Amino acid sequence: MAVIISGLILLFAVCLGLWKLLSNGKNAAEAKTGIKSDNSNELNANLPRANQFKILTYNVLADQAQASQRIPALMKLLETSDADVIALQEVAPWFIKQLDTQPWAKQYHNETVDGKHAYTSSGDMILSRTPIKNIDTYPFPGRQNRWLLIAHTEIDGNPFALATAHLESMLDDGLIRAKQLDMVFDKLGGAENAVFLGDMNFGDGEQPEIDHLKPGYFDTWRTLNPDDPGYTWNIEKSDMAKTGSFPNEISRRIDRILVHSKILRPVDIKIIGDKPVDKDSAIFPSDNFGLISTFLKVSETSAE
DSSP: OHHHHHHHHHHHHHHHHHHHHHHHHHHHHHHHHOOOOOOOHHHHHHSOGGGEEEEEEEEOOSOOTTHHHHHHHHHHHHHHHOOSEEEEESOOHHHHHHHHTOGGGGGSBOBOTTOOBSBOTTSOEEEESSOOOEEEEEEOSSSSOOEEEEEEEEETTEEEEEEEEEOOOSTTOHHHHHHHHHHHHHHHTTOSSEEEEEEOOOOTTOTTGGGGSOTTOEEHHHHHOTTOOOOSBOTTTOHHHHHTOOTTOOOBOOEEEEEEOSSEEEEEEEEESOSOSSTTOOOOSOSSOEEEEEEEEOOHHHHO
16 A cells, blocks of 8 residues: 555646646746736637637649649648638639639738738738738749738727748848848738738748847747647658758748737637658648647736
């Protein structure tokens, strides 16, 4: 009996230590960002849908090769995501034709009242369940003719700016990406509620880009998953990413959802598109993996 009791005490101590370790990781992330979070699956499941706000980002790959195999799976991911905002990168004209055939897409707004579409020539697109009031587009510095897209909408009467982009791609273009980041946050200006999401083409700890992320914007993945690498460009898991990689490139977390808001509190974030289109295939919906995040809508007074 004494041996059993000693064993139970030891097991309890190990579990307590593990709980403290996980709790400290989460607390450290909250202290760094200033954002309280709760990534409890139970909480997420019990939240009334009216109190949730879901945001998705996905680089859908402009290359039309294997489209007949991968696009049905990608469209299904977008449909079943139940996202309130969908930001896409590398949207080619052929993809738009496919999107136009999807019944679920008709519930989203992509244009303003004066007919301007939330789309750029570099393939950035925003779909929003709430009406888009106006859009702004800006050409980035760089050699790849990339653009910044900002769509202005509202969440429960609060103005909200939605910005997406596909930053410069080459591994040695860090300085260009840093300038592009500066432009993003400059154009978002003093917006009280804003999100910048998309394919940013730099990983955790990479400089100079990391130093050009604006304080006050929290990284949703890092806030909720401080110890998970969260690779969205995963050359170990996806042959499509491996084939599309630069020499000596490694798996990285290059896609992000960055949020500045007093009315959205992060609850959950997941990687999507990280499974082949079928069990016997090496084809994924895209070479990038996507992200979908759920937020709790809160009043400004309760968020403080």
